[in-house]
Every structure is written in C-alpha cells, then in structure tokens.
Amino acid sequence: MNCWMFPGQPLRHDQLFPATPEGEEIISLCCAATGFDPSNWQNDGQNGSEHVRLQLYGTAFSLCRTRLLRSAGPGPDMVLEHSMGIYAALAACGCISERSALELTARVGSALIRMSESARYALGCVIGLGRVPVEKAAANHGVYVANYNTSSHFLLAGERSRIMSAMEECAAAGAFSMSVFDCDAPLHTPLLTEVAADLEAIFSDYSYAEPQMPLLDHIDQQPLTSTRIAVFLLDELLKPVWWQRSYAAARSLGAAAFVEVGAGDALKKFNRWIDSESRA
Amino acid sequence: MSEELIPKVKQMIIDSLRIEGMSPDEIESDAPLFGEGLGLDSIDALQLVVAMEKEFGVVVPDAATGSKVFASVRSMAEYIVENKK
Numbered sequence: 001m002n003c004w005m006f007p008g009q010p011l012r013h014d015q016l017f018p019a020t021p022e023g024e025e026i027i028s029l030c031c032a033a034t035g036f037d038p039s040n041w042q043n044d045g046q047n048g049s050e051h052v053r054l055q056l057y058g059t060a061f062s063l064c065r066t067r068l069l070r071s072a073g074p075g076p077d078m079v080l081e082h083s084m085g086i087y088a089a090l091a092a093c094g095c096i097s098e099r100s101a102l103e104l105t106a107r108v109g110s111a112l113i114r115m116s117e118s119a120r121y122a123l124g125c126v127i128g129l130g131r132v133p134v135e136k137a138a139a140n141h142g143v144y145v146a147n148y149n150t151s152s153h154f155l156l157a158g159e160r161s162r163i164m165s166a167m168e169e170c171a172a173a174g175a176f177s178m179s180v181f182d183c184d185a186p187l188h189t190p191l192l193t194e195v196a197a198d199l200e201a202i203f204s205d206y207s208y209a210e211p212q213m214p215l216l217d218h219i220d221q222q223p224l225t226s227t228r229i230a231v232f233l234l235d236e237l238l239k240p241v242w243w244q245r246s247y248a249a250a251r252s253l254g255a256a257a258f259v260e261v262g263a264g265d266a267l268k269k270f271n272r273w274i275d276s277e278s279r280a
Numbered sequence: 281m282s283e284e285l286i287p288k289v290k291q292m293i294i295d296s297l298r299i300e301g302m303s304p305d306e307i308e309s310d311a312p313l314f315g316e317g318l319g320l321d322s323i324d325a326l327q328l329v330v331a332m333e334k335e336f337g338v339v340v341p342d343a344a345t346g347s348k349v350f351a352s353v354r355s356m357a358e359y360i361v362e363n364k365k
Contacts, residue, residue, distance in 0.1 A: 128326050152326060176329065177322045177343035269323040272298055276327070 003255035004069070004076035004092060006062050007262040008083025008241075011181065013041065013057045015263045022067040026098070030060045033099045034106040049116070051184045052109030055084050059105040062088035062262040063098050069261065078255050079215045080246050082267060083147070083187065084108075086218075086236060092261070093211035095229060100206055108237075111198045112185035121186045122163040124156040128176025137173065141166040146188035149243045149266075150273045152176075157186035188240050196234060203230045214253070218242055221249035247271055282357040288335075289356050296331035297324055309353045317352075325350055332356070338363045 017023040017039050027039045036043040038057040062085065069075070081089035084105065091101040115121065123146065126134055131145075134154045138145050143158025143166050156166055160182070167178050185192060192199070208229040215224045217232055218241045224232055247270070250258075260267045290304035293313075297320070311317045314325075322343070328350060329340045338360050340346050349359045 125322075127322050128329075153323065176326050176346070179322070266323070269321075269327075273323070273327060276296075276330070 001077040001254045002074065002257045002259070003078045003080060003250050004066075004089075004259050004261045005080045005267045006082065006085030006089040006092065007260060007264060007267050008058065008085045009051070009055045010058045010061075010263040011054070013038070013054060013263075015061065017061065017064060018068065020068065022071065023064050026060050026064040026067065029063075029099055030056060030102050033102040036106070049109070049113050049184050052106065052113065055105050055109045056102065058084060058263055059088045059101055063091060063101060065261045066092045069259065076213055076259075078213060078250055078253065079211075080250055080267075081215065081218060082243055082246075083218070083236075083241050085262060086233065088262070089215060090208070090211075090229065093213060093215045095208045095211055095215075095224075095226065096206060104202070104206065104233075107202045108199060109184070111195050111202060112187070112192075114198070115185035115192070115195055120160040121158065121183050121191075122160040123181045123183050123186075124163040124167045124170075125179045125181070126154045126156065126167070126170045126175050127178070128152050129154075129170055129173055133173040134170060137166045137169040140169060144186065144189035144191070145240055146186065147241045147243065148245075149241070149270045151244065151277060153270060153273065157183070157189045158191065159186075187237060190238055192237050196238065199237060200234050203233045206230070216246055216249055218246050221245050243267070243270055244274055247274055282354070282361045285357040285360055286353055289353050289360070292331050292335050293318075293328065293353070296327050307353060312352060313350050314347075320350070328356075332360065336360045336364060 017027055031037050034056055036056050038060045079089050079093055087101040087104045090096045091098050135145055138156055141162045143156050143162045145154055146157035147155035156163055170178055208226045210226045211224055217224050219236060219239050258271060286309050287304055290307045294302060314320045325346050332338050340349050349356055
C-alpha cells in the first residue's frame, strides 16, 4: 500500500515551486485565497507574521506536490499528517477544497498570532535524548512536549524563557543536539486554550466531506470521519503529535511505500530512524 | 590509515542515511557534509553517530564534537582512526 505523508510547517522556504502549470495554479490560488504569494514571499499585508507565511508556503507546497503526484501516477491508499500538514492532507483526501486548505492555514495562523501579543513563545528541538528525561525537563520548567517524532527526536513548546531553561536541562542530561525557534504560539499544547474559542469558530465555518481514503489522525491513529474533522482540528492543536505511533499504525495497516508530500524530508528521516531501531 | 577508511565511510553514509541513486565515488572526500555539501542536518547527524558506533566502535559524544567530526568524509575517517579502540 502506498502512503502519502503531509509534513507540518517548514523552517525554511528554500525549495522553489515547480515551474509547471500545477505550480502556477497553486501559487495563483494562494494569492487569491490569502493575499500571499509563496513563490516570491510577497503579501498584501494580511498575513502578518513570518510563521504564518511559512505555514502558507508549506500548505501550498504540499498542494502542489499532491497535484504533481496525482498527474504522475495513482493516488495514495492511505494518508498520514503531521501538525499543520493536516490542511493539505484534508484537501488531498477530498474533505475540503485546496482553497479551503489555504484559507484555513491563513486563518488559524492569524488566530495564533494573537497569543504572541501577551507572551514570547518558542519551540525547542531536542535530539538524542529519550522520552523520560525530555518529559521530565518539560515538566520541571513548565513547558510541553509538542511532538513525539521518534524515540530520540522531540519538540518542546512553551514560553521562550522556560524553553531555554528546559533546553539547559536536556543538555545536562546528555542530549546530542538542541535548537530553539521562535514561534507565534505554542502549537500542540494546552496553552492554546487561550484562543480555542476563536479556532473553534474558524473550523465550524467549513463543511467536511468523508475522506476518500483512510486519513489517520496523529493523536489516536484512528481514521478521521467527516463528523470528527472539525473537532479534531481544534483538538490536535491542543495535544501533541505522535509521529512514531502514526508511522507504526500505517505500517501495521499494510503501508509499505511512503511518500513525503511537502517541503523538506523530515518525515522520511523520522521514519528512517524508526526503521533502523526496529531492525536493531 | 584514514585514507583506507574513506570508501567504507562513504558507503556507511549512503547506507545509514538511505541515500538513493548515489555511489560512494560521487561523494567528495573533502566536501562539507552539512549545509551546501550533501545537505545533511541534525537528524542525519544522530543517524551517523549511531552508524559510526555500530560499524567502527567509535563514539561521538555530542553535537560540538559532531560538528568537527562530520565536517567531511576525511574528518570522519581521521576521527575513527584516532578513536578506535
């Protein structure tokens, strides 16, 4: 079985959109739907943060890749999503239109910006340390594990000063490498309850069709149904991403070929690590 | 001594990072592995740490050491020769 994987927000925007009709159409659609041109980083002022622009770039890139892959061969038998990759994944599964995926990305991003008015948030990437010491460091410093990507790759989210303290503890505990990134809001943590009502209103503005193939959610690894999607879209922003479990679930359901449908190759690298551990 | 290890190190990089469509000869011994070179990142670095330990019995203890060790294939080979038990 063929599984397509939709990654979350990229950290950079260094991959060019393909100079194909598919690329040009998605760029035009993004401009029309959000006022942002992901090919030249120009916007009409509506998408006010670099993080929202990166999120839009990520969604647009995934939508473009989806079109190209579909034109080159059969579609997926199954779909996985990671974090903000959910919007492009929903479009690929026929639950929402491509335009709605871009609109949702922009509207959610704008709602998240409001959190940055009251506090400074950051993400902390910890590599080469196990789950127990990472969770302990998070708890000791009042931040959260936002992504459980592999047995040795985690993303923490929370207030910036607390993230820095937690990273110091992770370093002392023997983490191989760490990096900190600023963000508008601590995605995948209960701190997003602050803007939950706004997010819920956004998600209720759309109708969702039944997925055309299994789309496994990254919380419980269950196939999403049309009636669950709006609830899940809010829930997933308040709870961590469990990538290793998602990948294992897809494998156990028979997925054998995995294609990363987006910018970068982080998910492929997570899978490589998980595979190497299972072989050992 | 480290010169003899270079083909093995290149093959280890290809195998452990599952680099498709590339032969060891295509990796330059002195080219940077991160950034502009092979474009590796910190996820790859940890995978290489595990592979080096498994294949050569050599430990890279932290990212600071790793940034020197993984500067190029040649620096990896030299580190293996210097630290192999």
